Amino acid sequence: MKIAVTGKGGAGKTTVSGTIARAIARAGHPVLAVDADVNPMLGISLGVGMDDTERLSAVRQAFHRGECEQEPSAEEMVQRFGSEAPDGVRIIVVSRVDVPDEGCGCGGLTAHRLLADVEDRGRTVLGDMEAGTGVLARMKVGSLDLVLAVANPTAKSIEVARRAIQTAVAREARVLVVANRVRDAGDLEAIQAVLGEHDLVVIPEDPIIARADAEGIAPIDLDDDAPGVRALIALGDRLVAQAVPAA
């Protein structure tokens, strides 16, 4: 199954992606986590640590350094440039722009192409997208099974999620709203008022997740019994159950 996690910057895409990737891996299913953001951060939420996240090789820049004579297949890229994260999650970083290289910033390998080309092969392929809807909008119909639209209870975040959902629906992907940082019934109502017609899971506001973010570590490593973390693990389990074909 191929899943893209999308939403406004700061909505919690990376934290959601990293935690459900770990949960799916813990449930015994192989996970390929694709960091599709040119500002790659997924390593932190997967538990790789801030400094090692900064050291993860980005495929596009590796090409530029001439570490590859001819362009390998998507699977070869995963094997060659991917890294191992805790619980056996495989992580691949597509590109980073803070290391300016020659050539066009959008030419060559792109996140939408890698996500489209890589086969799931029984794995859960989880793409942590760039803020906004750009990468998603460049994907073709049918290249994703599910889009998780992460929404916080703010007008801007809900509006970006609404646009992401429009984009996902136009690409015939299923949509699941992840109502994130929900403090009370009012927060949930604000999100449901706009996005209520879609399937929705609630992730409560959780000081443990905030603390993990502040320390640059994975929430699941700080406390996997905290309410927000538990809700994300339950979401991972639910996705696994959906991915396994009914007997």
Place this chain on the structure above:
Amino acid sequence: MPSTAGLLRAHVQEPGADVPLWLAVAGKGGAGKSVLAGTLARVLARRRHRVLAVDSDPMPGLAQSLGVADPEVTALLAAAEQAEQGGWRLKRGVGPARAVASFTTLAPDGVRMLQLGKAGPDGLYGLTGPVTAFLQIVERLPESKSLRRWTIVGDLPAGPRHPGAGFSAYARLYVVLVEPTGQSALTARRIARLARGHLGADVLFVASKITGGEQRARVEALLGEAVDAAIPADPAVVESERRGLAVIDAAPDAASVQAVERLADLVLARRVART
């Protein structure tokens, strides 16, 4: 009533007034870029700057924080035309100054908002015309003599992509927002590396959503550098965001608005230091 000559003198005598004050607000998503850019633009406009707010984010944000409604389509659409071969280009005779005068949206306090346009269901595909116009105008901003007297406040999309691609090359000062989180600090480091190295610009770090002195220290530890200013976590911002209003209109005396006033002093002092 002061004479015209008196007004002119006052304008010229403002320290550093001959150095263009062109800045861009950058940082991780959710760090508070639009709120800061919108509020700073309004604060500077109230101090009699002619302010151009440049919104290069295809996601909504700046208009609300400036206190104006997002137009249905960006005013820039009218500045672009399709060539016979089908490609888009700027209409003849439209340069940066004319674009600012004719193809911007007027916000309160006289701020003019130049807008890339907002993404629809197909991303930027429906926006080729305005995007082309936007990039050509932004690229040519430094050519315009009359715009040197304007103050530019840019609101960038999340992350380092736009500074990396040179879409904000007009900015001589990057105001980089940093929340007390690992992700935010890593993003700020990456943007600063690009701004200082690749773009040769000045960087001002602003700790964002700070609840106490130890959090400012926490930001500095994560960043590995000192921060220049701090903006407190402010319930007034949360509330105005929830209501879809500009904080400077909904809560003009809020702690965060006062912090932006102090940041404006700092930005102006930096400009003087560069003269």
